[in-house]
Amino acid sequence: MPTIGIIIGFLGFSTFGPLVYWYFKFDSKQNAKDFPKAEYLHLVFPIIGCLLMTISEKYDNEMYLACNISLTVYLAYIYFRFVFKRRTMDSHLLKLDKVIFITMSLLLFVFLIQYFVATIQLYVIGTGLSSLIISGLFIYMMKYPPNLMKAIHKTKPKPEQIHTIIEALEVKKMYHKQGISLTEFSKTINIPKYIISITIKDRYLKSFPEVINHMRIEDIIKKLKNPDSVNTKIEELAFDVGFNSTSSFYTAFKKETSMTPREFQKASILNH
Template sequence: MRTIRLNKEIEVFIAGIGAAQSFLMAFYSFYERKKDFRNFLLSLFFISITLRLAKSILWVYLDSTPLWLVNFGFTAHSISGPVLFLYTLYFLFPKKWHALNLLHFVPSFFLLFFISSLSLNNFWYSGGYSILLFQQVVYSILSLILLGLRFLSNKHQSPMDRTSIVWITTLVFATALLQFLYFSNYILGLTPYLLGPIAYLPFIYFLAFLLFKNPSLLKHEISKKHQNIRLTEKELNESAKHLEYLMQDKKLYLDPECTLNRVAKQAKLPAYLVSHIVNNTIGKSFPDFLNGYRIEEAKRKLLHPNYRNTKIASIAYDCGFNTLSSFNIAFKKFVRTTPTKFQKSNVTI
């Protein structure tokens, strides 16, 4: 009969929560898979992490885990590194999928083929598990290198918005930490077995928060129209300056009905090109690009003596917002405080 050990039970519970959330992320990404192959890679990554964490939990909780289940968990582990590397590659450097990428999964196909016969003593404990852990650390390092290359070469690449940077950086670092802790447990003997799944928990919930708040992370703007853009970097920068000039000079943002199509019409550019320039050259989403000007206008009015007795709602509507709630949300996002607190802390009596 199993004697309940509180520490172990808590560890298993925490790791289980992480596995469950990872599964939800896999399902959500898989639902969006048809919009871009990167979403399928992301779904495959999260499901592989889910299976790996589930294997770890069963290994600790059950006295005897079936051999095929152990092998299945290790197979999922072998998939997680390559699929994260490929997702990071195509997220940071958008291009078409190449069939040769399947070569990364040759070890996983091997493990899957022999799933019912690979034993612990004659394979995993005889070097197989060590090779698997080294493989994952190598893929984690390669993913980190991709991050470094992308941001070091930012001058030659289209800039990414802040949310995308936080998303991919968190994903890569969290997975690298998970892989290293598994490595540290078995190879170095420094950390507990379930420390990896436990450390992964806050990261997976933060990633879930980012994804559910910013579903556009799964809506990659790599349509055929965007792929056919043939403008040079200089031309894109000039168009970006023209868009900013239109906003500052024409004050298009003051129109509550200002949309991407209206801005494109004023700029005499196709809407898809304006979207591309705002997202990739200016480095913002179109709503943030638009609301940024509106919030700056609101800040000026909040601090101007002529508007001291004007209701904040009136200022919000004058600056192009349709509702007070949308104004408050945008203001707090850009200024990190509420309009009322901003006005009180900056206006001298």
């Protein structure tokens, strides 16, 4: 095999340990903003190993043995420092951590067998097993996608972002646009969706769709209380404030007022 192929393989193998370690370490510190410069010391071994293997091929075997030892030490430390001690995390994230740890442990097992029983047949089998293990992790994460946005959600919205969101809803009344979604709203005001969700939850104690429906119903309620709207079709009022179907409008209205629009209108007129 060409030397460059061996070096590339070593570089990938030698960085397994640091990458998994960083995942667990900074996953446990969800508020970590800056990557400490001292952490780059974990890359000293991969860099030195690549240089030695570039200078002389006689270090190849020793470097791959060192990779196995390095990954073993990293996984042992990760287990006792992070995996074993975590009890208060979200159950799904904790399960994901265990799956990732088990995946890396299985890969290490394959690498150890390949190293100590170095036959071409075993390398082929090991490659197949490694692919199967990684595919298993991929399928698991597709079926049970982790909520990786949780760390980002701890970011507090800026005052100007809060002002823009509230202005778009309460002043510009963007909820009057039929079929408006969180994604469309986010693109229009150029603010990330998670920032909008946090702001709306803090201010209105509702989700984005709930706030949209609530504001639409509030507009209709004001019109229904006006005696001049008695002869106006209620469905027209619904379409004017952004509802795109009568069924969704009636459902939302009854949820907000416990009455149908017509019942609410009659009650309002009688009270006046």
